[in-house]
Amino acid sequence: MDMGIKNRLAKRAAREVKEGMVVNLGIGIPSLVPNHLPSGYEVIFQSENGIVGIGAAPDKGSEDENLCNAGGFPVSLINGGCYTDSAAAFAMIRRGKIDLTILGSLQVSEKGDLANWIIPGKKVPGMGGATELASKAKKVIVLMTHLDKYHHSKLVKECSLPLTAKQCVSMIITDRGVFTIDKGRLTLIEVFRPYSIEEINNSTEAEFFISPQVTYMD
Amino acid sequence: MPAHLNKISSYENLKSLFFNNMILMFGGFGGVGTPPTMITSILKWGIRDLTIIGNDTGFPHIGIGQLIAEDRVKKVIASHIGSNPIAGRMMSEGTLEVEFSPQGILAERIRAGGVGLKGFLSEIGIDDPYLNDGKKVIEIEGHSFLVETALSAQVGIVFAKKADPFGNLVYDKSARNTNPLVAMASDITIVEAEEIVGTGDLDPEEIVTSGVFVDYIVPSKGVDWKWIWE
Numbered sequence: 001m002d003m004g005i006k007n008r009l010a011k012r013a014a015r016e017v018k019e020g021m022v023v024n025l026g027i028g029i030p031s032l033v034p035n036h037l038p039s040g041y042e043v044i045f046q047s048e049n050g051i052v053g054i055g056a057a058p059d060k061g062s063e064d065e066n067l068c069n070a071g072g073f074p075v076s077l078i079n080g081g082c083y084t085d086s087a088a089a090f091a092m093i094r095r096g097k098i099d100l101t102i103l104g105s106l107q108v109s110e111k112g113d114l115a116n117w118i119i120p121g122k123k124v125p126g127m128g129g130a131t132e133l134a135s136k137a138k139k140v141i142v143l144m145t146h147l148d149k150y151h152h153s154k155l156v157k158e159c160s161l162p163l164t165a166k167q168c169v170s171m172i173i174t175d176r177g178v179f180t181i182d183k184g185r186l187t188l189i190e191v192f193r194p195y196s197i198e199e200i201n202n203s204t205e206a207e208f209f210i211s212p213q214v215t216y217m218d
Numbered sequence: 219m220p221a222h223l224n225k226i227s228s229y230e231n232l233k234s235l236f237f238n239n240m241i242l243m244f245g246g247f248g249g250v251g252t253p254p255t256m257i258t259s260i261l262k263w264g265i266r267d268l269t270i271i272g273n274d275t276g277f278p279h280i281g282i283g284q285l286i287a288e289d290r291v292k293k294v295i296a297s298h299i300g301s302n303p304i305a306g307r308m309m310s311e312g313t314l315e316v317e318f319s320p321q322g323i324l325a326e327r328i329r330a331g332g333v334g335l336k337g338f339l340s341e342i343g344i345d346d347p348y349l350n351d352g353k354k355v356i357e358i359e360g361h362s363f364l365v366e367t368a369l370s371a372q373v374g375i376v377f378a379k380k381a382d383p384f385g386n387l388v389y390d391k392s393a394r395n396t397n398p399l400v401a402m403a404s405d406i407t408i409v410e411a412e413e414i415v416g417t418g419d420l421d422p423e424e425i426v427t428s429g430v431f432v433d434y435i436v437p438s439k440g441v442d443w444k445w446i447w448e
Contacts, residue, residue, distance in 0.1 A: 048321055049247040049395045065250070065441050066379075066393035072248040072301070072443075083391055085398045085426075086247065086273065087329045090322025094342070118348075124309060125300025126274070129321035131349070132342055162348055 001029075001145055005175045008192065009143045011036040012173050012217075013102050016141055022046055024093070024133055026103040027071035029143045033102055044078075046098060048129040050089045053081025070129070093132050101137035103130060105144045105169075107159045110206035112169040112181040114142065115161035127164060134165035146174035146203060153205035155179070155186075176200050178217075185209060191216050219417065224383045226414060227434040229259045235373055235406055235434075236265045239292075243328065243371035243404050244272040245397030248301060249281035249443040251389075253377040253410035255436070257284055269293040271328070271369050273321065273396050275302040280443045286314065295369065297321035320349065323366055325399055331370035332402025332431075339363035374404030377438070378427070381411035382418075385432025386425045394426070401427045408434045412441075 010032035017023055017037060022044045025031050034056070037043065045054040047070045054069060055076035063074035077083075084092075092098060105116040114134050117127040134140050148154055155172060172179045177200050178190035186208040191197055193216055236242075242260075246252030252272070261284060268291045275296055276283035283302040285291050293315040299305040308314035319327060320342055330338055339356055341363050343349025354365040376397045379390035387409060389397055401407050409432050 047392075049250070049392050051392050064391065065443055066390040068248070068250050068392055070248070072250065077391070083389075083394055085394055086322070086325040086396045087399055090325055093322060094340075121310075124306060124316075126296065126298035126316075126318045127320050128274070128298040128300075131320040131346070132322045135342060163346060166345065 001175065006032060007036070009173050009175065012178060013141055013143055016139075016171065017043055017100065019043060021099040022092075022097060024048070024098050024101045024137065026101070026130070028104045030102040030104065031069070031071060031073070046089070046092060048086065048089050048093075050084040050086055051075070051077065051081065052084065052092075053078040055081070090129070090132060093129065094136050096136050096138060098133065098137040100139045100141065101133045102141045102143060103134065105142045105154070106148070107154050107156050107161050108142050108144070108169050108172050109156055109159045110181070110186040110208065111184050112167045113159050114140070114164045114169050115159040117164050118162050120162065130164050134168045139170050140168045141171040141173065142169050143173050146176040146200075153203060155204050155206040157206055176203065179208060187211050188214060190214065193218050219383060225385050225429070225432060225435045226383055227436055229255065229436055232259070232408060232434055232436065233263055235408070236260060236263055238265060239267045240265070240373065241269045241271065241371040243369070243374040243400050244270060244282050245374075245376045245395065245400040246276065246281050247273045247392070247395035249276040249283070251377045251393035251395050251397055252276060252281035252443075253375045253438065254281070254442040255439040256375045256408065256410050257282060260285065261288060261290070266290045267292045269295070271295045271371055272400070273324065274298040275305040277301050278304050289313075293317070295319065295324070297324045318348070319366075324369075325396055327366055327369040328396065328399045328403045330366075330368035332399055335368055337365055337367040340366050369403065371404040372406065374400045374407045376401045376407060376409045378409050378411045380413045380415050380420060381409050381432070381435045382415050382420050382429065383435070384417065385409060385427075385429030385435055386420050387411070387427040387429075387432065388420060388424055389426055398427050402431045406433045407431055408436065410436050410438045412438050
């Protein structure tokens with residue numbers, strides 16, 4: 001996926017981040033989300049390795065090797081931020097104190113099941129913190145390509161890959177559009193140009209409704 | 219100070235604590251906060267057939283990942299091995315046994331080992347065939363929970379920013395991560411400290427790990443994880 005598309009997904013996801021939220025971002029595209037928030041926007045970014053209040057990436061040359069996000073990249077701490085150990089970081093997660101998590105995924109089902117930790121026989125990275133984040137965050141948004149590298153829909157009726165967590169996803173943002181899942185109902189709410197509803201329909205395995213207020217976005 | 223309250227040691231003195239087939243627990247997250255000079259020493263001493271317990275398998279050239287790359291490890295208990303392709307390859311080939319726990323459950327299993335508990339109950343993964351496999355289920359107030367067992371090790375290696383001679387520790391930013399948990403969970407706890415300070419030099423309100431849990435302290439020869447982002 002090229003950088004322009006990655007930034008489009010991140011920019012759209014940034015609209016779901018409200019001031020005052022405690023937010024955990026997955027590695028990859030979700031980590032681009034803060035770049036699309038207004039400066040001075042008051043959000044607390046939390047990470048699994050024990051940072052509460054992640055700030056902007058430091059300038060080249062002023063990185064601190066003991067201050068990295070969960071993906072291993074150098075970050076900074078906002079004024080008023082703090083460090084915890086990993087057990088406390090996950091206490092926040094399992095206790096439901098995370099308002100929003102934004103994750104990547106391999107598949108999402110039309111009921112909101114998330115499958116993002118293993119491709120049996122091919123890739124077994126481990127679930128890391130995704131099981132607990134997806135199960136316990138108040139809101140789970142998935143950013144992913146609409147199709148996998150074999151051009152199969154990643155938005156499916158039933159996940160064929162082992163699940164990370166069941167019925168946990170409430171929004172999916174792909175390179176083709178935005179879907180919500182509410183009470184087990186998958187709905188297309190935005191279409192990204194140049195795609196059409198018909199093209200999205202033809203490239204999506206999952207059954208979905210089309211919002212009466214569906215909008216087209218550049 | 220009585221000798222047993224002064225735990226400052228040298229790498230050479232610690233060599234006899236390590237042996238083949240041992241269970242080794244390590245602090246660190248993605249290489250950050252894994253004691254680099256301890257890893258180099260274990261490599262140099264030729265220790266092999268290790269069972270290692272920690273958050274992840276680091277990178278092939280950083281942190282615990284070096285022990286895997288040198289084929290010194292037979293089993294890993296971790297939450298993630300994705301940053302170390304060698305671990306993934308060895309797992310597929312059947313030369314490395316890997317047991318996964320969700321990251322926070324793993325941290326809590328280590329913490330349980332460190333606080334004298336045998337385990338705890340959690341609903342994470344209750345209906346997941348990978349995560350509930352072989353685990354006991356207990357029902358409380360109509361809800362089902364998995365029994366997650368405590369983890370402990372023969373030796374735990376920890377990275378700290380500062381240690382005093384008794385082993386009171388403070389950590390540095392996100393290099394804290396699993397280190398305070400690992401510091402409590404092993405029969406013998408070894409701390410590699412960036413700085414060793416005098417007794418009374420640490421603010422008692424800011425000490426994260428009490429020296430009660432620490433057995434040996436060695437000075438770090440410097441971190442090796444800078445190039446993760448370079």
